[in-house]
Amino acid sequence: MNKLILRLVMAFKGLYRGMGVDAGQLEAILQVKLTMDDRRPRNVFGRNQPQRKKVIRNATLGTVITSLVLGCVYLYFFFLSQDYLTAFTLYFLMFMVMLSITLISDFTDVLIDVKDNYIILPRPVNARTILMARLLHILIHLCRIVVPMMLPGLVYVSIQTGVPGALLFCLDVALATLVCIFAINAVYLVILRVTTVERFKDIIGVVQILFSILVFATYYLGPRLAANLVLAKSSIIGHPWFYPAPPLWLAALWEVLRHPAGQIPLLYMLAAAGAILPPLCIWVVIRFLAPSFDRKLGGLGSGGSGAAPSKGRSVRRGASYRSVSHWVTRGNTESTGFDIAWLLSGRSRDFKLKVYPSFAYVLVYFFYYVFIGKDKVSIADKWNHLNETHMYILLIYFSSFAMISAISNLVYSDKYKASWVYYVSPVKVPGEILVGAVKAMLVKYFIPFYAMVSILAFYIWGIGVLPDLVLGLVNVTWFGLLMGFMRLKKFPFSATPNIQAGSGRFIQGLLIIAVPGLVGFGHYLIRSTLPSISTWLIWLFTVLSVILAWLIYGRYREVSWAELEKASAEF
Amino acid sequence: MTPTVSIQHLFKSYGDKAVLNDISLDVFPGQIIGYIGPNGAGKSTTVKILTGLIPDFEGSVTINGLDLREHPLEIKRMIGYIPENAEIYDVLTPMEYLQFIGRLYDLSADTVRERAEQMLAAFGLKDVLDQRMDTFSKGMKQKVLITSGLLHNPSLIVLDEPLSGLDANAVIVMKEIMSRLAREGKTLFYCSHMMDVVEKVSDRIMLINRGRIIADGAFEELRKNSGDSLEKIFAQLTGETNLEGEADKFVNAFES
DSSP states (O other), rough: OOHHHHHHHHHHHHHHHHHOOOHHHHHHHHHHHHHHHHHSSSSSSTTOOOSOOOOOOOOOHHHHHHHHHHHHHHHHHHHSSSSSSHHHHHHHHHHHHHHHHHHHHHHHHHHHTTTHHHHHTTTOOOOOHHHHHHHHHHHHHHHHHHHHHHHHHHHHHHHHHHHHHHHHHHHHHHHHHHHHHHHHHHHHHHHHHOOOOGGGGHHHHHHHHHHHHHHHHHHHHHHHHHHHHHOOOSSSGGGGGGGTTTHHHHHHHHHHHSOOSSSHHHHHHHHHHHHHHHHHHHIIIIIIIIHHHHHHHHHHHHHHTSSSEEEEOOOOOHHHHHHHHHHOSSSSHHHHHHHHHHHHHHHHHHHHHHHHHHHHHHHHHHHHHHHHHHSSSHHHHHHHHHHHHHHHHHHHHHHHHHHHHHHTTTBBBBGGGGHHHHSSSOOHHHHHHHHHHHHHIIIIIIIIHHHHHHHHHHHHHGGGHHHHHHHHHHHHHHHHHHHHHHHHOOTTOBTTTOOOOHHHHHHHHHHHHHHHHHHHHHHHHHHOOOOHHHHHHHHHHHHHHHHHHHHHHHHHHHHHHHHHHEEEEEE | OOOOOOOOEEEEETTTEEEEEEEEEEEEOOEEEEOSTTTTTHHHHHHHTTTTTTOOHHHHHHHEEEEEOOOHHHHHHEEEOSSSSSOOTSSHHHHHHHHHHHHHOOOOOOHHHHHHHHHHHHHHHHTTTTTTTTGOHHHHHHHHHHHHTTOOOOOOEEEESSSTTTTHHHHHHHHHHHHHHHHTTTTEEEEESHHHHHHHOOSEEEEEEETTTOOOOOOOOHHHHSSSHHHHHHHHHHHHOOOHHHHHHHHTTTTT
């Protein structure tokens, strides 16, 4: 496919030469860039699965297929609503959110490849060739996502409304793409303006976390909310808070151009916004944002080499985690494990990218299950009757997944080789380090999160759920320890993220997920079938859970070098 | 004879911090210049200006009689640069990478293949020509990097710590390559912290400190004035005469 794309792009050789571009060099750069795209692991979609194959050959083909599948999923909105305005608004909403996310994570790799400065800049390549190569690369990249994503929609629209409708749809897609490019450029520029170049990638990481939460939430809650919307009002035009949203403008543009006469004035205004604002945005990008963006990027390379005086990030000494560590750990080895897990988890981009979203997923799942249901009850009604249910138990046990995710990601790091220090230092019982690390996860991430969840629970169900929350906390603590004991016989940040999980470990993983499910179900049974004595039973089980947690804790703390080795052989 | 490199009154500063402070030097064909100095002295900055990575500077730089500002592309064509931090597109294979570099210099694919095969075979990399470099060791990548810098037969070769990561045999090969290239009339600009290698390889040594050249001459000349080894000369000229004292401080830390 790359050859075809390259031939297509290089068909305009004469044009490039006229612009002062060296066509041969342009082709060489593009060819290498496209090859590298094919071999690079993808960001957005491929992140959570362990990489099955070590050698990545056709990463871009994956992107194309994923985009195509997503394009099919968006067709849902056309079946949901017969009103084209509503359907198109929701369609373009999903389309633009998804496109922005894909681009924002990929652009970091495409644009900020600092290696270019060392590899291409010392060679006899002129600035125009480099600029043209970058522009064409972005364009190719964009087409590989946009074209397959719009294809299902295009087929549907052309069957339903014929050629004129399909052409208008293409116009809308082009405008939507422009808006996305503008949004991303603006985001990048704001980030570059408020921060130093060194922190840029960190902040992009935060943006990626926020976006992946957004995607997850949109996918689970979006259709339900959309259905609710359609249920409540016949058209999206009845919701004024949608007026500033570009997807509505584009939908309005389609509607107005399709049926120019007899629309309400508001629709004409929205359509005008849809036609005028996207090109205006791009003009702003070209005129104001792009030049300073390139200048900043130029600085990116020279700043990274250490030639320019760069201010290192200084860290407060005797930070607060030390006193926390002192309170919750026993002995020096254990607090070492606590400290290292606390510090590295806060600074490893990969860990944050994988774990932080899972905390948000807990809430998304919860609301998904609260609002799910085919019955035609509106979301407001469900919310009002929530306090009569036992849904808080669901909330408590869902939150254990966040804890499990934190603990299972604790072992992975790109810099896993640095873990040799554990093996050369005189650690007698490695279990103490592991226990310390698990405690750090509990104190740093889970307890603050659980406090938040508790506030939510108190707000909805009142103070009566206190015993349940206490039992839940103890239970999640021992889930975490059990999880650690069964799967985390490895030092924190000591394994490469690319290892393959064996089938035995997969079954183990299922068991670990089943435990919170079963315990949660038992908890629910007590509450729903024995209302008279349930509070007493809950307290009784809390005591039993504390004992259980204590036993697992003691055993985990004693994990020896031999056990560690045995576990790593199974890994 | 026109100097290969002629730098006159070169200044460069980042913000209010002066990195290069009035550097002037002439280098002639066939010379190997050992360019040395403490960390942060301005070595890398000089190299980056020479290779066109830093376009804004004060003063004049001409290479083979051409002004660096006016003829950047022609000059880049004459220079072979082997950078210090081994930046390389490591998802490519050595052959793919070298083909790419070759095309940037308008070399034909056949020429590149011939040269690359021969050069990498000399480094013992013949069997891995078509394997992706992401599994390569640091030394193997360095060998590909060296090859990529010499592929187009440059007349001025700028090497920044080129021996890092190389095994002992490759170091011997590389030293021999450097002196052969100099004998053919090429100019080598060699930056390194390995004083013993610089001492043996270069026929002219330049020591810079805080953005100024503080010593310039053959090793024999420098030896007359200062110590007997380049290490000692280096220490003396950069003002660090009490290095044993520093070592004392380090070791004494155990006692406090």
